[in-house]
Amino acid sequence: xxxxxxxxxxxxxxxxxxxxxxxxxxxxxxxxxxxxxxxxxxxxxxxxxxxxxxxxxxxxxxxxxxxxxxxxxxxxxxxxxxxxxxxxxxxxxxxxxxxxxxxxxxxxxxxxxxxxxxxxxxxxxxxxxxxxxxxxxxxxxxxxxxxxxxxxxxxxxxxxxxxxxxxxxxxxxxxxxxxxxxxxxxxxxxxxxxxxxxxxxxxxxxxxxxxxxxxxxxxxxxxxxxxxxxxxxxxxxxxxxxxxxxxxxxxxxxxxxxxxxxxxxxxxxxxxxxxxxxxxxxxxxxxxxxxxxxxxxxxxxxxxxxxxxxxxxxxxxxxxxxxxxxxxxxxxxxxxxxxxxxxxxxxxxxxxxxxxxxxxxxxxxxxxxxxxxxxxxxxxxxxxxxxxxxxxxxxxxxxxxxxxxxxxxxxxxxxxxxxxxxxxxxxxxxxxxxxxxxxxxxxxxxxxxxxxxxxxxxxxxxxxxxxxxxxxxxxxxxxxxxx
Numbered sequence: 001x002x003x004x005x006x007x008x009x010x011x012x013x014x015x016x017x018x019x020x021x022x023x024x025x026x027x028x029x030x031x032x033x034x035x036x037x038x039x040x041x042x043x044x045x046x047x048x049x050x051x052x053x054x055x056x057x058x059x060x061x062x063x064x065x066x067x068x069x070x071x072x073x074x075x076x077x078x079x080x081x082x083x084x085x086x087x088x089x090x091x092x093x094x095x096x097x098x099x100x101x102x103x104x105x106x107x108x109x110x111x112x113x114x115x116x117x118x119x120x121x122x123x124x125x126x127x128x129x130x131x132x133x134x135x136x137x138x139x140x141x142x143x144x145x146x147x148x149x150x151x152x153x154x155x156x157x158x159x160x161x162x163x164x165x166x167x168x169x170x171x172x173x174x175x176x177x178x179x180x181x182x183x184x185x186x187x188x189x190x191x192x193x194x195x196x197x198x199x200x201x202x203x204x205x206x207x208x209x210x211x212x213x214x215x216x217x218x219x220x221x222x223x224x225x226x227x228x229x230x231x232x233x234x235x236x237x238x239x240x241x242x243x244x245x246x247x248x249x250x251x252x253x254x255x256x257x258x259x260x261x262x263x264x265x266x267x268x269x270x271x272x273x274x275x276x277x278x279x280x281x282x283x284x285x286x287x288x289x290x291x292x293x294x295x296x297x298x299x300x301x302x303x304x305x306x307x308x309x310x311x312x313x314x315x316x317x318x319x320x321x322x323x324x325x326x327x328x329x330x331x332x333x334x335x336x337x338x339x340x341x342x343x344x345x346x347x348x349x350x351x352x353x354x355x356x357x358x359x360x361x362x363x364x365x366x367x368x369x370x371x372x373x374x375x376x377x378x379x380x381x382x383x384x385x386x387x388x389x390x391x392x393x394x395x396x397x398x399x400x401x402x403x404x405x406x407x408x409x410x411x412x413x414x415x416x417x418x419x420x421x422x423x424x425x426x427x428x429x430x431x432x433x434x435x436x437x438x439x440x441x442x443x444x445x446x447x448x449x450x451x452x453x454x455x456x457x458x459x460x461x462x463x464x465x466x467x468x469x470x471x472x473x474x475x476x477x478x479x480x481x482x483x
Contacts, residue, residue: 001044002477003251004204011041012255019259020185027182031152034160034259041161042124049123057158059084060133064140064147064154074141081137085130092122097328125165127325129158131290136172138294145173153179160261162252166245166478168264168286175263183260193257195461196443200250202464203243205472207431208479210424211240214416219388222398227407230398237388238381239428242271244479245284250443269439271432272365274372276342276379277352287325291318311347316340331386331395338383360440427471 001008015037023033043050063081067074090098096117106113136157139145148154156179157172158164218225218233225233249266256263270282280288296318303310316337323336346352358369365373382399389395413421438444445464449457 001041003248003255004201007044011037011044016258027180028152030183031150031156031179035152035156038156038159038161038164042159042164045165046124048121052123053129053159053164054155056084056088056129056133057155058151060137060158061148061151061154063137065149067137067140068147078137078141082134085134089126089130092120092126094324094328095120101330128167128169129164131169131287132158132172135169135290135294139172145176148176148180150180160256162255162261163263166248166252167284168249168252168266169290170264170286171290175261178261185260189257189260192446193254195254195445196250196257197254198461198464199443199445200247200252200254201468203247203250203431204478206427206467208240208244208247210420210427210471211236211243214421214424215240215388217416219398222394222401225401226409226412227402227404228409229411229413230402231407232411234381234385234398234402236424238377238384239431241384241387241479242267243431248478253443265442269435269444271377272358272373272436272439273376274358274369275346275376276339277346278355279376279380280339287322291322295321308347311352312344315343315347319343326387329390330392331389334392335383335386338386342379358439423471427467 001011015033018033019030019037023029039050039054042053060081063077067077067081071077099115099117103113103115136145136147140147148157153176157170157176160170160175163170215233215237218229219237222230222233246267253263253265264286266285268282268285270279273279273282296314299314299317300311303313306313317340319340320333320336322339323332323334326332326335343352346354358365385398386392386395389398434444434448438446438448441447445460449460452460
């Protein structure tokens with residue numbers, strides 16, 4: 001069951017009615033139906049791991065309570081929670097990767113070690129709900145929050161259906177208090193949530209899914225295409241990845257607002273960033289802020305005696321973990337490592353924390369600002385080739401061909417459908433115009449048209465809805481579901 005499916009909309013309509021009109025007496029009733037709805041949603045998507053999700057929730061619920069009590073076993077309980085979270089993540093996502101890498105390493109030494117890989121099915125959303133539970137017990141241990149004694153509240157925190165599969169990764173200190181009080185329906189918030197859902201659907205169905213048609217063809221047959229065509233494929237994939245994941249986040253936030261919750265913002269128009277440092281403050285915000293608090297900050301304190309070298313080490317380790325978090329492949333490791341290295345010039349010249357944001361009231365960026373955006377986008381685009389490639393060698397060949405003489409040729413769209421390419425480029429242009437116009441808001445169309453006459457504003461929404469049906473095709477799973 002995915003957000004861009006009729007099945008989910010049927011599910012959500014039924015849930016919305018029960019939540020606001022049947023189980024609306026108090027917070028406990030709302031939390032009961034919310035938990036049932038979350039488990040139905042997760043089981044519908046992948047029922048095999050529902051009991052695993054429940055078991056993880058139960059373990060961390062009791063760990064939080066007993067860690068807070070400060071018994072002599074407090075440190076042991078914390079380690080149990082950390083080992084459980086990291087251990088299951090390592091087993092489900094990385095076991096086969098470790099085994100294959102181990103075999104490959106020895107084969108380079110002409111030593112034949114054939115350790116067998118396993119047929120492991122990865123629980124959907126494990127990277128997201130694991131980070132939720134780890135941050136919870138760490139915050140309890142540090143005294144930042146008090147553990148909840150209401151198991152229904154905690155189980156909802158772990159399995160909240162709008163975010164359980166692909167985030168955002170909410171912190172307990174912001175989300176649990178919302179569960180502990182009764183939610184009151186807010187019409188303005190609900191309308192705003194529906195606008196954000198509409199924009200998220202547009203990003204996913206109209207932009208991402210149509211870009212996917214071309215990126216799949218180009219990356220699957222990269223040997224037969226010119227460098228210019230491969231460059232186009234890398235550009236389109238960068239747009240696809242952003243539209244797909246930020247579209248999911250917009251829908252998750254919108255559906256959450258419809259049931260009375262405010263969750264973490266995950267994207268802040270990252271393609272308008274002036275440099276790579278600013279980009280990572282705007283891309284997958286909930287993950288980067290999580291790693292900053294629980295990985296980078298402790299590492300930077302540990303390495304503080306090494307001055308700038310210590311900061312560089314902390315950054316590179318942190319971003320290598322960002323890469324590994326995305327998947328079990330050396331392409332992800334290299335992706336994270338490279339982004340960590342991109343920070344080195346800013347650390348050395350002391351400008352890592354210097355803000356270079358564009359004035360949000362400007363109609364157009366200056367030439368320098370525009371060039372900074374293009375350079376940052378290009379840097380990100382080339383590293384995203386690693387994300388799309390099956391292995392590092394394929395990524396190397398893909399990039400090598402882009403940098404060959406064939407980049408000077410005209411891209412060959414004949415095998416892709418010339419008219420379809422033009423249509424998608426026009427849609428992308430419209431998408432960027434809306435994003436630029438609404439960059440000062442939480443999402444692109446939050447405030448666009450609010451001062452217009454109703455008929456003009458509704459015409460915009462109607463056009464967006466029409467494009468969903470006109471350009472929508474087969475339901476496409478969200479890219480980040482595999483993470």
